[in-house]
Amino acid sequence: MPSPRLFERIDRVELKNLIKRYGDSIAVDDLTLDVTGGELLILIGGSGSGKTTTLRMINRLIEPEAGTVSINGTDIRTVDPVALRRNIGYVIQQIGLFPHMTVRDNIGLIPRLEGWDDAAITTRVEVLLELVDLPPEMFIDRYPRQLSGGQQQRIGLARALAMDPPLLLMDEPFGALDPILRKQLQEEFSKIKEDLGRTIVFVTHDIDEAFRLGDRIAIMHDARIIQVGKPEELILDPASDLVSKLVDADRKFRHIDNLTVRDLMRPVTRRYFFEGGMPIGPALLAMMEDDLGLVIVTDTASGTGILNRRDAFTHRNDPVTVGDVARRPLVFAPGDSATEALRVLKRKKSPFALVMDRETPAGLFFSDEVLMRLI
Amino acid sequence: MVAIETIALATFHHMVLAYTALLVGIGISIPLAVLSLYSRRFASVVITGANLVQAVPSLAVVAVFVPLIGIGFWPAILAIVLRALLPIIKNTWIGLSAVDPAVIDSARGIGLTDWQIVRHIRFPLAYPAMFAGIKFAAILANSLAILTAIIGSGGLGSIVFEGMASVNIAKLMAGAVPAICLAILIDATFSALERRLTPSFMRE
Numbered sequence: 001m002p003s004p005r006l007f008e009r010i011d012r013v014e015l016k017n018l019i020k021r022y023g024d025s026i027a028v029d030d031l032t033l034d035v036t037g038g039e040l041l042i043l044i045g046g047s048g049s050g051k052t053t054t055l056r057m058i059n060r061l062i063e064p065e066a067g068t069v070s071i072n073g074t075d076i077r078t079v080d081p082v083a084l085r086r087n088i089g090y091v092i093q094q095i096g097l098f099p100h101m102t103v104r105d106n107i108g109l110i111p112r113l114e115g116w117d118d119a120a121i122t123t124r125v126e127v128l129l130e131l132v133d134l135p136p137e138m139f140i141d142r143y144p145r146q147l148s149g150g151q152q153q154r155i156g157l158a159r160a161l162a163m164d165p166p167l168l169l170m171d172e173p174f175g176a177l178d179p180i181l182r183k184q185l186q187e188e189f190s191k192i193k194e195d196l197g198r199t200i201v202f203v204t205h206d207i208d209e210a211f212r213l214g215d216r217i218a219i220m221h222d223a224r225i226i227q228v229g230k231p232e233e234l235i236l237d238p239a240s241d242l243v244s245k246l247v248d249a250d251r252k253f254r255h256i257d258n259l260t261v262r263d264l265m266r267p268v269t270r271r272y273f274f275e276g277g278m279p280i281g282p283a284l285l286a287m288m289e290d291d292l293g294l295v296i297v298t299d300t301a302s303g304t305g306i307l308n309r310r311d312a313f314t315h316r317n318d319p320v321t322v323g324d325v326a327r328r329p330l331v332f333a334p335g336d337s338a339t340e341a342l343r344v345l346k347r348k349k350s351p352f353a354l355v356m357d358r359e360t361p362a363g364l365f366f367s368d369e370v371l372m373r374l375i
Numbered sequence: 376m377v378a379i380e381t382i383a384l385a386t387f388h389h390m391v392l393a394y395t396a397l398l399v400g401i402g403i404s405i406p407l408a409v410l411s412l413y414s415r416r417f418a419s420v421v422i423t424g425a426n427l428v429q430a431v432p433s434l435a436v437v438a439v440f441v442p443l444i445g446i447g448f449w450p451a452i453l454a455i456v457l458r459a460l461l462p463i464i465k466n467t468w469i470g471l472s473a474v475d476p477a478v479i480d481s482a483r484g485i486g487l488t489d490w491q492i493v494r495h496i497r498f499p500l501a502y503p504a505m506f507a508g509i510k511f512a513a514i515l516a517n518s519l520a521i522l523t524a525i526i527g528s529g530g531l532g533s534i535v536f537e538g539m540a541s542v543n544i545a546k547l548m549a550g551a552v553p554a555i556c557l558a559i560l561i562d563a564t565f566s567a568l569e570r571r572l573t574p575s576f577m578r579e
Contacts, residue, residue: 001488061484085486096481100499109495110485159485168482 002114003083004029006173010166010199011072013058018067020053027053028064029068029223040193040200042210044246045220052202055169058201059088060352074282089160089168089198093175095152097159103129104140109160125305131192133313135284150181150291157189161196174209182284183369184293186212202328205368207246210369214333219243261341262334265355265363272296273361274307276323285320296354296361305329305359306354329354334362342367377534378548386553389530390576393520393557394449396455397513403456405465405505409493411468418468425461435459443527453530459512465510469506470501502572510565517558521550 012034020028028050034202035041043051056062058069060081069076076084097106099283105112107128108121116124127138132154144152153173160168174182174189193200204210210217211231217229219242227239231247238244271290274283276299287295287309297305305326315325330353332341345353355363411418428436436457440450474497482492524532531550538547 059484063479082488083487085484090481090484092481094475094477094481096475096477096479096484098478098482098496099475108485113487113491140541156481162485292568 003080003259004085006074006079006083006087007072007166009032010035012037013167013199013201014068014070015054015057016068016070018054018057018069020057020062020064020065026223028057028143031067031223032227033218033225033228035199035201036216037199038197039215040213042214042217043201043203043220044205044207044210044217046205049220050101050223051205051220052171055171055201055203058167058169059085059090061085066140086106086114086163087165087167089163089165091153091160091168091170091173092154093172095176097152097155099144099181102141102143102145103155106144106155107162109159110162125158128161131161131195132158133188133309134158134288135313135316138285138288147289148289149177149222150185151288153177157192166198168196168198170202171203173202175204175206181291182209184291187368188293189213207248210260210282213246219246259338260334261332261336261338261355261365262362262370264338264366265334266369267363268361269298271309273298274322275299276305276321276326278322278327280312280315280318280320280322283307284309294352294364296364297322298324298361303328304331304354304356306352331356332365341365377546382534382553383551385529385534385550386557387529389517389520389532389554390557392523392528392530393455393513393516394450396452397509397516399452400456400512400516401461401509404460405467406463406469407460409469411464412471412493412497413489416491427551428457429461433519437519437523437526439515445487446527448528451520451523454523454526455516458519459516460514462508462511463505464508464513467501468503470504471497471500473504473554474500475481488528503569506565506569510562510569513561513565514558517554517561519566521554 012358015031015033015035018031019026031050031054033041036292038119043054045051048161051195053062053375057064058076060076063077074300086272098109102108107125108116111121111124115225122140124360125140129136134151134154139151140149144155147155154175156173158169172184177185183309184314186209193213202213213229216228216230217234217250217266218225219234220226221242234243234247238247272292274286274295274297276297283295287293293309295307297307305323306329307322307326310324311325311327330344330348330350332344332353334357341353345351351368352364352366355365407421411446433440436450437451437454444450444453471493477495478500482496487495511528520528520530521535523530524536530563531554533548534550535554536550538544538550
């Protein structure tokens with residue numbers, strides 16, 4: 001029997017005076033927090049700070065001892081937990097894909113239990129795979145063990161979005177990935193996030209991730225929230241030494257005037273270089289296998305170009321080469337001033353630029369990453 | 376000599392005995408194993424009970440039933456069923472409970488009910504272990520179905536025991552050889568079935 005659609009959109013998720021104890025230790029201590037519709041709220045804290053417990057009380061995987069959680073004013077204890085969870089997306093660090101099911105069945109399981117027909121499920125799965133940048137024709141019949149860590153996490157996200165939930169709970173979704181891949185998935189996710197227009201509660205212990213993705217950040221310590229605010233509020237007006245230590249407020253903007261593009265760029269290795277004459281299909285495959293979001297294209301008619309994965313994805317079935325699809329990037333020299341480079345990026349509304357050491361590409365300069373490293 | 380028809384009939388009788396007991400055993404064990412998932416206490420009672428029955432020598436199990444419920448087909452079935460329980464319960468329970476907790480957590484988190492988790496996640500992942508248990512139980516049932524002839528179950532066991540009593544080697548063999556062949560057949564059939572039913576993600 002299909003579960004009811006509990007809410008079309010989220011106006012407000014209210015956590016009021018939540019208490020949860022495990023034996024003698026207190027996991028969540030009188031926690032009150034408001035999540036506004038449409039925002040990405042980060043819950044950050046060390047292990048044992050209560051952030052995961054808090055998150056799991058929102059979809060009733062954990063029941064609080066005292067206090068209430070309400071969504072759009074409805075106390076969630078009055079709602080059937082299974083129906084509630086089908087209206088809320090859930091992604092965890094270990095992903096937990098079902099090893100005996102293909103990608104299609106993993107994503108389509110809840111729709112199937114909801115009584116959708118096969119054609120509708122396949123269509124939905126394909127839409128979601130496109131959303132997470134995995135070509136459906138390549139991935140739909142694979143089993144989880146045939147996927148890389150990053151690909152598994154994309155499927156985990158697609159599965160969470162299967163029922164188009166207006167609220168999404170994410171528990172360190174990128175925590176198990178290696179640092180470069182994590183950055184890349186964060187970047188993609190922050191783009192997807194804009195398209196989704198959903199309310200997201202996101203648990204992490206990584207302050208960089210919190211600043212990169214969060215609209216607001218709630219800092220947890222010893223089962224309590226010690227401060228909630230926008231990233232700049234936490235930096236400019238930390239509630240305690242603990243907060244300022246966490247956001248590392250002293251370090252910000254220290255040397256920006258002395259820094260060059262070379263100091264802040266991301267160096268590139270050989271695997272980032274693709275020849276202009278390469279057909280687009282194999283290029284996309286190679287980008288998939290290495291989990292690359294951007295590559296540098298050499299030997300095109302108009303010099304060095306940049307191919308991003310979205311473009312490669314869009315043109316994957318066209319008879320074109322990498323050189324045809326590549327775009328001309330902004331170019332800086334390693335010795336350029338970082339502040340000046342940032343100003344140019346902002347003016348041209350470009351998220352990144354290519355750094356060329358004379359004739360050789362030396363690295364990529366991302367505006368958001370530069371800001372991250374300065375804050 | 377023993378007439379071919381007699382052997383054939385005894386073999387058939389033996390198979391009915393062993394397989395009825397096996398099916399009853401499966402029918403009892405699997406629900407017990409599933410229920411054991413939900414209560415640690417229930418699990419320990421079930422597993423201890425099954426272990427205990429397993430520890431008693433086969434002949435004693437068979438013998439105990441005579442004063443309790445007499446002799447014949449059904450007492451024999453009961454004796455075999457008791458022996459077949461442990462491997463099925465234990466393997467099913469281990470298979471069902473050994474599923475990665477992250478898989479269960481994400482299943483519950485995306486909105487599967489407890490029963491749907493058992494049905495769509497735990498069971499398919501437990502098939503290989505369950506199957507190993509059922510195969511072992513089938514072999515146990517096959518050998519015990521010989522022994523139960525002493526409480527009047529009939530079948531190949533009767534021929535074996537008669538052959539022993541009269542020191543008639545040909546008769547002894549007429550009972551024993553079909554039983555051995557059946558054991559080999561059971562092993563082969565279940566192995567084939569196991570390969571067929573192993574989910575494709577586990578095969579290379």
